[in-house]
Amino acid sequence: MSETSAPFVKICGLKTPRDVAAAVLAGADAVGFVFAPGSPRTVDAAAARALAREVPPQVLTVGVFRGQPVEEVRRFAEESGVRGVQLHGEEGPGDFAALRAGGWTLLRATSRHARRCGEYGEDLLLIDAPDPGSGKPWNWGSAEFTAPRGRWLLAGGLTPGTVREALLATRAWGVDVSSGVESERGVKSPELIRAFVEAARAGDAVQ
Numbered sequence: 001m002s003e004t005s006a007p008f009v010k011i012c013g014l015k016t017p018r019d020v021a022a023a024v025l026a027g028a029d030a031v032g033f034v035f036a037p038g039s040p041r042t043v044d045a046a047a048a049r050a051l052a053r054e055v056p057p058q059v060l061t062v063g064v065f066r067g068q069p070v071e072e073v074r075r076f077a078e079e080s081g082v083r084g085v086q087l088h089g090e091e092g093p094g095d096f097a098a099l100r101a102g103g104w105t106l107l108r109a110t111s112r113h114a115r116r117c118g119e120y121g122e123d124l125l126l127i128d129a130p131d132p133g134s135g136k137p138w139n140w141g142s143a144e145f146t147a148p149r150g151r152w153l154l155a156g157g158l159t160p161g162t163v164r165e166a167l168l169a170t171r172a173w174g175v176d177v178s179s180g181v182e183s184e185r186g187v188k189s190p191e192l193i194r195a196f197v198e199a200a201r202a203g204d205a206v207q
């Protein structure tokens with residue numbers, strides 16, 4: 001995982017070798033493969049395994065889950081060989097503790113208020129819109145939003161045009177995007193991926 005002061009950037013919902021090449025070439029720190037059913041980006045474990053083989057070791061591969069039983073999460077993560085697990089659900093500290101033994105980097109995604117990264121035993125906290133993967137932004141600029149402490153990623157409707165402003169406003173440690181780097185729903189655009197990473201890193205550190 002990146003230890004630089006530049007924002008951490010995760011590009012999510014990759015489905016093809018072309019998507020992976022674009023994210024890696026753009027300089028993403030992490031790439032996500034969606035195992036949650038019902039998304040236009042859902043891939044199976046075998047497809048993710050083949051894609052993950054194209055990812056260099058400095059880039060974190062992450063399996064993305066929504067409301068799936070821990071046993072299913074474990075099985076997909078083991079079969080695909082991803083190094084990180086991102087949970088969008090009602091998982092509690094016990095679930096994170098159960099997955100800890102697998103050696104994965106654990107990401108907890110929530111749209112609720114969170115005080116700090118690590119409260120549930122996660123390595124990274126992700127503050128997202130209530131409808132993950134929808135491309136709908138939430139009101140991160142509102143005075144009611146209090147940023148958590150520690151390593152947290154901002155997600156939800158970010159685009160190359162909004163990511164820098166969002167980073168400056170929230171002081172997030174990093175960002176995660178899916179819809180905002182697509183030419184149509186579920187289809188990644190190498191140009192938008194490059195533009196997103198460039199915009200996130202323009203001027204580098206925001207912390």
Ligand SMILES: O=C(O)c1ccccc1N[C@@H]1O[C@H](COP(=O)(O)O)[C@@H](O)[C@H]1O
Nearest residue numbers: 012039132133135155156157177178179
């Ligand atoms: O990308 C999906 O389809 C998805 C499905 C289920 C859970 C999470 C999903 N992606 C995550 O959603 C946000 C980004 O959403 P947006 O499309 O940029 O608004 C990010 O955390 C993805 O990892």
